[in-house]
Amino acid sequence: MGAIDIGPGATDRPSFLPFNKTYITLGNPANGSGTLDTFEIFAYGDTMEGCKIGTFSGSGTSYTMRDYESIGNVSYGSKQTFTGKSCDVVTGDYIGWSSTYGWIEASTSGAEGQYVNDNNCFDSSEHTYSFQTGYASSLYATGATGATASLPIFAYHYNNMRP
Amino acid sequence: MYYKINPTGCTERNGLVQVRFDCYLEPADAGYAEHHVTVPIMTEPYPGKVDAEGIPEDQKDFDKWIASLPTETRDNPFCCHFRCFEPDVTDADLVKAGDEILTMAGANFQKGDLKQNTNPKVTFTTNLSKITASLNRVESIKTTDFTKVVNLSDSKVK
Numbered sequence: 001m002g003a004i005d006i007g008p009g010a011t012d013r014p015s016f017l018p019f020n021k022t023y024i025t026l027g028n029p030a031n032g033s034g035t036l037d038t039f040e041i042f043a044y045g046d047t048m049e050g051c052k053i054g055t056f057s058g059s060g061t062s063y064t065m066r067d068y069e070s071i072g073n074v075s076y077g078s079k080q081t082f083t084g085k086s087c088d089v090v091t092g093d094y095i096g097w098s099s100t101y102g103w104i105e106a107s108t109s110g111a112e113g114q115y116v117n118d119n120n121c122f123d124s125s126e127h128t129y130s131f132q133t134g135y136a137s138s139l140y141a142t143g144a145t146g147a148t149a150s151l152p153i154f155a156y157h158y159n160n161m162r163p
Numbered sequence: 164m165y166y167k168i169n170p171t172g173c174t175e176r177n178g179l180v181q182v183r184f185d186c187y188l189e190p191a192d193a194g195y196a197e198h199h200v201t202v203p204i205m206t207e208p209y210p211g212k213v214d215a216e217g218i219p220e221d222q223k224d225f226d227k228w229i230a231s232l233p234t235e236t237r238d239n240p241f242c243c244h245f246r247c248f249e250p251d252v253t254d255a256d257l258v259k260a261g262d263e264i265l266t267m268a269g270a271n272f273q274k275g276d277l278k279q280n281t282n283p284k285v286t287f288t289t290n291l292s293k294i295t296a297s298l299n300r301v302e303s304i305k306t307t308d309f310t311k312v313v314n315l316s317d318s319k320v321k
Contacts, residue, residue, distance in 0.1 A: 083277055
């Protein structure tokens with residue numbers, strides 16, 4: 001199995017982004033298909049709550065979530081690493097996030113850009129996003145190539161009702 | 164080192180009980196400084212102008228405001244590890260798993276490679292009875308004080 005990585009990097013950046021939106025950050029799309037097992041996030045200003053991180057596919061301004069993991073709270077002040085996860089990813093996917101509270105370290109210029117939607121888009125539907133030129137969220141994930149852990153469609157939709 | 168079971172990361176996941184173990188270093192542990200942080204306490208929102216996305220329009224003013232805030236010093240986890248269990252997992256099993264996870268994560272942190280953290284293989288399921296049982300078990304885990312699990316006085320759980 002080979003190594004996969006995705007995301008622009010979970011670092012201390014000059015700015016931050018607020019919660020209650022869905023962000024898909026374009027830096028470093030996935031370089032393989034398989035399962036992501038480790039996520040890194042750098043929160044800003046206060047503890048993030050209800051954090052979700054997932055993989056997204058699409059083109060133009062329309063994207064669909066492929067799979068996601070519920071992280072819970074994320075402490076701020078240092079890069080946080082979450083291991084033992086199991087999130088499907090396909091080559092070319094982007095990484096995205098949302099939270100019900102808190103902020104993430106972010107760049108607002110000089111980066112590859114990202115998409116934003118003012119709603120929770122962590123479901124199986126296609127959503128339309130607005131582009132943020134030069135933006136990046138402090139996110140990164142790694143995993144291994146190979147068969148994904150996906151369940152049949154019924155369970156996929158059921159599990160998307162989970163918090 | 165010590166760990167805590169973090170209820171905010173405990174959920175039902177593909178028919179199983181997913182538990183989050185937050186691992187912490189102590190002052191005598193190598194690398195303690197990385198996650199021993201002093202951070203501002205945001206007692207109120209930033210009073211200056213923000214744009215439509217909620218980002219401060221004047222970064223220098225924002226930085227000055229941040230510098231004026233009171234601060235606190237605390238320890239962040241050096242790793243938060245998730246593991247899935249069957250819904251009949253006992254509290255003692257979880258504490259035993261937490262001790263094992265702490266040892267594994269601590270060793271991988273010292274090697275600079277938390278990606279090496281692993282879990283035993285599990286089988287996800289769509290069985291609704293099992294999903295319900297897992298949901299119920301997650302709720303009980305969220306309200307359990309694991310420091311009071313009997314006969315595990317050597318555990319590093321806090």
